[in-house]
Amino acid sequence: MPVSYIIEKMIKQELLKLKQLVSIKVFIDDRNELEAKKTLSILKLYEENSNKKLNLDIINSSKSNNIIEEYQIERFPTILLTDAEGNECIRYLAAPQGSEIKPFIQSLQVLSGRKNYFEAKLKKNLNNIKVSTINVMVTKSCAYCPELVNMVSQFALGSFGKIKAKIIDILENPDIGKRYDIETVPYIVINNGKPIVGLTSPNELLERLLKV
Amino acid sequence: MFNIDMESIDLDKIYDLIVLGGGPTAIGCAIYAKRFALDVLIVGKTFGGLIATTHIVENYPAISSISGQGLMDMFKEHMDSLEIPYITDEIKSIEKVNEHFELRSFFQNFKAYSVCIATGSLRRKLGIPGEEEFAGKGVSYCATCDGPFYKDKVVCVIGGSDSAAKEALFLAQNTKKVYIIYRGEDLRAEPINKKRVLESDNIEIIYETNIVKIIGEGKVKSVVFDNGKELNVDGVFIEIGSIPNSDIAKRIGVDTNDHNEIKINRKSETNIPGIFAAGDVADAPFKQAITGVAEGVIAAYSAFDYVKEMSIEY
Numbered sequence: 218m219p220v221s222y223i224i225e226k227m228i229k230q231e232l233l234k235l236k237q238l239v240s241i242k243v244f245i246d247d248r249n250e251l252e253a254k255k256t257l258s259i260l261k262l263y264e265e266n267s268n269k270k271l272n273l274d275i276i277n278s279s280k281s282n283n284i285i286e287e288y289q290i291e292r293f294p295t296i297l298l299t300d301a302e303g304n305e306c307i308r309y310l311a312a313p314q315g316s317e318i319k320p321f322i323q324s325l326q327v328l329s330g331r332k333n334y335f336e337a338k339l340k341k342n343l344n345n346i347k348v349s350t351i352n353v354m355v356t357k358s359c360a361y362c363p364e365l366v367n368m369v370s371q372f373a374l375g376s377f378g379k380i381k382a383k384i385i386d387i388l389e390n391p392d393i394g395k396r397y398d399i400e401t402v403p404y405i406v407i408n409n410g411k412p413i414v415g416l417t418s419p420n421e422l423l424e425r426l427l428k429v
Numbered sequence: 430m431f432n433i434d435m436e437s438i439d440l441d442k443i444y445d446l447i448v449l450g451g452g453p454t455a456i457g458c459a460i461y462a463k464r465f466a467l468d469v470l471i472v473g474k475t476f477g478g479l480i481a482t483t484h485i486v487e488n489y490p491a492i493s494s495i496s497g498q499g500l501m502d503m504f505k506e507h508m509d510s511l512e513i514p515y516i517t518d519e520i521k522s523i524e525k526v527n528e529h530f531e532l533r534s535f536f537q538n539f540k541a542y543s544v545c546i547a548t549g550s551l552r553r554k555l556g557i558p559g560e561e562e563f564a565g566k567g568v569s570y571c572a573t574c575d576g577p578f579y580k581d582k583v584v585c586v587i588g589g590s591d592s593a594a595k596e597a598l599f600l601a602q603n604t605k606k607v608y609i610i611y612r613g614e615d616l617r618a619e620p621i622n623k624k625r626v627l628e629s630d631n632i633e634i635i636y637e638t639n640i641v642k643i644i645g646e647g648k649v650k651s652v653v654f655d656n657g658k659e660l661n662v663d664g665v666f667i668e669i670g671s672i673p674n675s676d677i678a679k680r681i682g683v684d685t686n687d688h689n690e691i692k693i694n695r696k697s698e699t700n701i702p703g704i705f706a707a708g709d710v711a712d713a714p715f716k717q718a719i720t721g722v723a724e725g726v727i728a729a730y731s732a733f734d735y736v737k738e739m740s741i742e743y
Binding site: 224227316334335338356360361362364368398399400402403418419420 | 474481497498502505506509516535567570575664
C-alpha cells in the first residue's frame with residue numbers, strides 16, 4: 218500500500234472530525250506566484266475534504282494592505298491560524314505538507330473545538346508566562362519536527378493569547394536559517410532567547426517559558 | 430487519530446495497559462493489546478522512535494524498502510484503524526497503588542493495571558570537547574534531519590555500525606565527501622550496506638581512529654584524531670550507538686543489567702509483576718525494529734494474562 222494513500226486517507230479521516238467552522242488566513246503575493254499556487258493547492262485539498270468546516274480566507278498583498286499591516290505579514294505565502302476573534306495563534310512560514318500535515322490538522326481540530334491536552338496545566342501557570350513567540354525551525358525531512366510543531370502549536374492554542382507559534386521551514390526561508398545560524402532541526406527560539414536545539418519535552422518547554 | 434487526542438482518553442479510567450514509548454515496539458504492543466480487548470493507551474515522548482530518523486529500512490519483512498518515516502506512517506495507520514489512543518507526553522513517575530499503577534507526567538495523571546515500558550534508547554554521545562559547544566552548529570545526531578544543510582560540503586560520520594553506514598550512504602547522496610571515522614578495523618554494518626559503502630565514490634573510511642576534539646569558530650571546522658592529525662570537515666554526524674532509556678524503570682525498582690537494559694524473561698516480564706518491557710530498552714542481544722515488535726507483542730500477551738488473572742481474583 219503506497220504511503221501517499223495512507224496519508225491521504227488520514228487527512229480525510231481527521232478533517233471530518235472538525236466540529237466548528239475554522240478559518241485560515243492565507244497571504245499571497247503575485248510576485249511569488251509559483252509558491253502561492255503550491256500553497257493554495259495544498260490548502261484547497263484540506264478545504265475540499267473538510268465537509269465545509271474549513272474556510273480559506275485568501276488575501277492578496279496587492280489588494281489588501283490593511284490586513285497585511287494588521288498582522289505584520291512580512292513574507293509570502295504566510296498562513297495564519299487565528300482564534301474565533303481573529304487573534305493570531307500560529308503562523309506558518311512553511312507549507313503544511315509532508316511531515317507537517319499532522320500537526321497542522323491537530324491545530325485545526327483544537328481550533329474547531331477539540332480539547333487541548335496541555336491547556337489545564339498552562340492555565341494554572343498563565344500568570345507566570347510572559348507574552349512570547351515560539352519560533353520553531355523545521356525542514357520537511359525532519360522526523361522529530363512534527364512532534365515538536367504539534368506540541369508548540371498546542372501550547373499556543375491553549376495559552377489564551379499569551380503564546381504565539383511561528384513554524385518556519387528554513388529550507389524555504391534560508392535567510393531565517395542564516396540569521397539564527399542553524400545547521401540542525403528542530404531548533405526553537407523563544408523570543409530572542411537561548412535556543413533549544415533538538416527535541417524537547419512539554420515540561421521542558423513549559424519550564425523554559427516560565428523563565429522568559 | 431492524531432497525537433494528543435484528548436477526546437479518546439479517559440483520565441478517570443484505570444486502563445488495562447499503558448504502553449510507554451512511541452516507536453514500533455510500543456505500537457506493536459498496543460495493536461496486540463487492543464486485539465486482546467484490553468483497554469490500552471500509549472504515552473510516548475516522540476512518535477516514531479529512532480527508526481523514524483532512518484532514511485531507508487530494507488530489513489522489515491514484507492516491505493522490501495521504505496523510509497523509516499514511511500514505515501511509522503504505516504504503523505500509525507494500523508494503530509488508528511484500531512482506534513488506539515496516543516498521547517505525546519513523558520511519564521515521570523510510576524507508583525503502585527493497591528492493585529493498579531499510577532503514572533504521572535507533568536501534565537496529566539494516568540492509571541493502569543499493567544505497564545509496558547518500551548521507551549527505546551537515546552543517542553549515545555561522544556563526550557569530547559566541542560561536542561556540546563557545536564551541537565546544532567555542525568554536530569548532529571540525525572542525518573535525515575540535518576543532511577540537507579550539508580549539500581556539497583564535507584562531513585564525517587563517527588561510528589562503524591550498520592546505522593553509521595546507512596547514515597554515510599544517505600549523506601553521500603548530496604555532500605561532496607563523507608569520511609567514516611571508526612575505531613575498529615572493519616565496519617560492523619550488514620554486508621549489503623558495507624558493500625555499498627566500499628563501492629561509493631565519495632565515502633572514505635578511516636579505521637582504527639578515534640576523534641578526541643571538535644574544533645570550530647561558531648561552526649565546526651575540523652576534528653582532531655587520537656593520533657594528533659586534524660581533518661577539516663563542515664559537519665560531524667555521531668552514530669556510535671545508543672543507551673537504553675530506562676530511568677523510569679530504575680526509579681520504580683525494575684532490575685536492569687550493567688548496560689542499564691531492563692532485564693526481561695521470554696514473556697517480556699520484569700521482576701515487578703504487572704510491569705513489562707520490550708524493545709531497545711530491554712536486554713535482548715540483537716536490537717532491531719522487528720525484534721522489538723516481537724517483544725512488544727509478547728508483552729501484550731503477558732499483560733493480557735496478568736489482567737485476566739487479576740479479574741479472576743476479584
